[in-house]
Amino acid sequence: MYRVAIMGASGLAGGEILRILANHGGFRVSLVTSASSTGRPVRQAHPHLAYAYRDLTFSPEEAVLEGEWDLIFLALPHRKSAPWIRRLMPLLEGGRRLVDLSGDFRLRDTEAHRRWYGEDPAEDLRGAFVYGLPELHREEIRFASLVSGVGCNATAATLAALPLVRSGLSEAVLQWWFECRVGSSEGGSVPNEGGMHVFRSRTMRVVSCFSHRHLGEVSQELRIPEEAMSLTVTSVEMVRGVQCLLSAPLREPLTEGDLWRALRSAYGTEPFVDLCPPRPGHMRLPDPRLVLGSNRALVGFSLSDDRRRLLVGCAIDNLMKGAAGTAVQCANLMFRLPEEQGLIMPPAYPA
Amino acid sequence: MYRVAIMGASGLAGGEILRILANHGGFRVSLVTSASSTGRPVRQAHPHLAYAYRDLTFSPEEAVLEGEWDLIFLALPHRKSAPWIRRLMPLLEGGRRLVDLSGDFRLRDTEAHRRWYGEDPAEDLRGAFVYGLPELHREEIRFASLVSGVGCNATAATLAALPLVRSGLSEAVLQWWFECRVGSSEGGSVPNEGGMHVFRSRTMRVVSCFSHRHLGEVSQELRIPEEAMSLTVTSVEMVRGVQCLLSAPLREPLTEGDLWRALRSAYGTEPFVDLCPPRPGHMRLPDPRLVLGSNRALVGFSLSDDRRRLLVGCAIDNLMKGAAGTAVQCANLMFRLPEEQGLIMPPAYPA
Amino acid sequence: MYRVAIMGASGLAGGEILRILANHGGFRVSLVTSASSTGRPVRQAHPHLAYAYRDLTFSPEEAVLEGEWDLIFLALPHRKSAPWIRRLMPLLEGGRRLVDLSGDFRLRDTEAHRRWYGEDPAEDLRGAFVYGLPELHREEIRFASLVSGVGCNATAATLAALPLVRSGLSEAVLQWWFECRVGSSEGGSVPNEGGMHVFRSRTMRVVSCFSHRHLGEVSQELRIPEEAMSLTVTSVEMVRGVQCLLSAPLREPLTEGDLWRALRSAYGTEPFVDLCPPRPGHMRLPDPRLVLGSNRALVGFSLSDDRRRLLVGCAIDNLMKGAAGTAVQCANLMFRLPEEQGLIMPPAYPA
């Protein structure tokens, strides 16, 4: 089994990688670090995994420089990753691999990075990363040493729009209006007033009106100019889950047939993307409850009677398909393990 | 004090009228009917009001024909109201008034009624009703004997779009895409599988993609053709509350100033409509939590940097401003009572 | 109208006093202070009250020394109140009144205060306060200048047990096991990890096993030794609300009749305490949802078939009857206003 190190392992994404690797079979966790919890047992930060990691303790971050690992996940905050990656570069010899879940290396273009994240700490390393969405870059990921993670909203938006782009239907789209409804785990676990249950509970707070940072990724991956897109984000009552609805006014009418072909063609062989059945009623657009705890993405669409307005929806678990799950999926590819290994846990529904 | 009868008083809207009238001062409840709960005490259907209606019991519906009342609210299901109103018409002499909360008389046009509700049971009575949204029809309501209630989603959508229509800015709007996120009380209290907590909890279920029935009201009141509008409805985790976001691609750029003037002009003197402050950040678009339990509506907007995409939001408590609250507001007007009487309860927040 | 100052007005309890006083009629807010929000508008901390306090701004705390007020509420954290009260003492002449919502002066006995809160900052002032639960001390409150607020769990526990104590049935009780289930607003609004939605949501976290601080108040008011009582507190998914269940093994059998007489005798004339109806089924023990946003307390009981085990429940809204509502109820008494003034808002249910 390959040995795995995880930096930032006391956070939500780190915990989710630990959850997946508890039963993976191809990877085993050999080192976890946490700047804030050094020396404390993993079960304290992740009590739900106490049974699986009885004796594992968070090491100081420096331990990765000496530690024995074949694969390293960085689940660090934005801007904390880049300096560490620079220090780790010399170690990435002999088949070692790195997956970075932060936003530091998602954008290939330094100008775009500056626009969304501020100053670029690592312009020189930017080109070395592959964007870690297997549905888009499977082959590149297989041969990559450095893979960046994906934004959760970006994943949902990209997977909703991809079939249109791939099939050439995007020509018909006048405007790309993505609307994400997100759970509280998207905001991380660092205490802040807006995240307090007393204020966050049952809210419908529009936290981003037009220009969410993840738009940079969507634009890069779909090759649609940022100006043609909006990304509205609303916090709703849920812990895990992103539902992205793409509302697209159409320049020219599309047909149901066009759209089905586009979706089937894009996702027919994808192991983790499922299509909502083409039945009338409420299941045409996907509900993130149906993928809770799993690495699955659900995609569906609805076309107006006049065929000039289109809704495409994508639902994921933001900690899984929107972060840790996709990261492990990439790692499986990088180490030539079966792509689904360790990721077959079915959704817990109703929950 | 005027005497009030309520038909369908064991349901959610009926209960909310009872809640308001418990402390109104100008109206007192003299008769409540319920087909399903005849003979049972009010406190059984509405245990939260046990202290206020200790001895009141649901009468059979026929009792309204004999009962002593000056004002009658009909909180019956769609299609149940029309036949009763026909029977009540002869009684509406000498200053008696009627407010119907169902969908039976919201649409003035019989053709539109057929399109959204099926066969028209009362084409001849249709013209006798005033649409009961004081923000649009205050003066007509004052002089009306028959007032129809409003749809909750329609109220939120209409109040979001009204400032644009009134100020002439609607010319700039290319498409009216209303998106409502609604709580479970919108679905009523009759048991059904989709409404069961185990399935409804924390859902993000898109229950209507483009053409919700309330679009008929919005079209009628704003004089915008139905074809130019979409109304998407998503069930989210909340009991009370509607948040309507109007996403409008613009034909020509607008300015923040234009929009503020439009909102202030529309609502500057409205007793129950408040504007979100023009500060940056998450409070520009309204959250229904902030109006919970009250008759208030919150309206706000956000304009994209390129000034070609507009979001306008309206948040209400669907049982209050979206149903019972507005109905009592109308009744106050009809009886020349202060418009705010009995409706000043502040929102319960955080709750 | 009497002029009211509120210290600590940017917090949850302060906001709730503002909510009540928005429509009180006998009191009007003339001064609000906040150490953390000095200079900022009230509507920023309490956006749901923006319409009611358009121009009010938080003053620095020192302003209370000069300000014009007849009544002052202190909604400060524990240990912050006592020093301010010492400074305010000289001002409490000529009919000025003070209500302190903190825990600093709830316990009359300095030894008990030390046990539960640590060092006693104001032993000399302790005797000057009346414990502000009108159901226990109505007459003393009428004549008091200094009233302490009540703990929310203590209020629920005390109101559950009071009928037994008053009627002499407490002799039959072998052990007083109070179990409170509480919403997140009980924890205040200061950010902390445990209060973050991502961790707090849907939790059933037992935060206190036997000895919650509020036990000191319950013991003092009911004159039951602390050793005979347990107070278990569990955080559950709710924002507002406390449900206290008293589980009492009985030394000798009681009868339903005994218990009804005890409850009726204790609360028959209380304006804000209601009894659950003596029907079989799930409504015998009270649900805090039924009092949400109101100042009401619901009390009910259930006796086992062998009449040797007793459950008594009390449900309140912790911010209202458990804090701000009871504080205003006391203030009404202190100023000889009708006890219910400003507190008649009915519960918002279902919400």
Place this chain on the structure above:
Amino acid sequence: MYRVAIMGASGLAGGEILRILANHGGFRVSLVTSASSTGRPVRQAHPHLAYAYRDLTFSPEEAVLEGEWDLIFLALPHRKSAPWIRRLMPLLEGGRRLVDLSGDFRLRDTEAHRRWYGEDPAEDLRGAFVYGLPELHREEIRFASLVSGVGCNATAATLAALPLVRSGLSEAVLQWWFECRVGSSEGGSVPNEGGMHVFRSRTMRVVSCFSHRHLGEVSQELRIPEEAMSLTVTSVEMVRGVQCLLSAPLREPLTEGDLWRALRSAYGTEPFVDLCPPRPGHMRLPDPRLVLGSNRALVGFSLSDDRRRLLVGCAIDNLMKGAAGTAVQCANLMFRLPEEQGLIMPPAYPA
């Protein structure tokens, strides 16, 4: 792989068995029946499993009489199971096995069955079943052809109390007061008013005061007379999850050491029961959030300072360890598969 039939597969427990068997490896689903959904695809009743059971359709119940299966699960309502089991008895030859999740055969004593469930439909078969809790009857289950499922509250209560009983500490217990807080999935999916989200959401409804039906199982398994026990059940806001707190006044003081030894001795080698760590603070008693979606049980305790009051808690996912998970765990034993097979999915937390 063994072939599995599931009766009542469109319900919550049936769906959960399907979820587990989607990745089991030792069992594969060959037949599912549903009286209400005959002929409909599985993905309609269980949309979260659409990807795993693309073409499976519900057969009529009669199909089990002809169908090819090695193992049959009955996830039918109480009283529906017994008649079917009578018809299936002749088929249980040659190594076929049956697990019944209903309450029809949990109680061995026909008198007890009558007391809790009404008339006994199958007195003659009662002795043929083994109570399907591996923690109590592992060896008998291995050799059984007929295993009954367990009640979810009974499982939580039994696992909380078992260490005391096994270690002889139960002598010290004066009274067994079990208090369960349960999610909405415990109530099943058949529509009813109390289960509607609008009423069920955020409730704290005491649905059973002293005598819940599951007490019969607890009494039978722990050999404690029913009269010595109470089982209070409160519905709280959660979909999955049972938390059982046992509050026990003690006849004589116990020590922390006694209790730890009792818990370790009872569960030290159990594959699915974990102990809360003996640290001070809120993690001593278990939260069902920490086991969501998994087959794990968490057990913890807290002893009062005077060592005369004891709290023991057990948290499970009611659909897993409280129903389908334990049923599959039994099936693994019956077929000599590894006991944990198919049940290793880790809890989804935070969710």
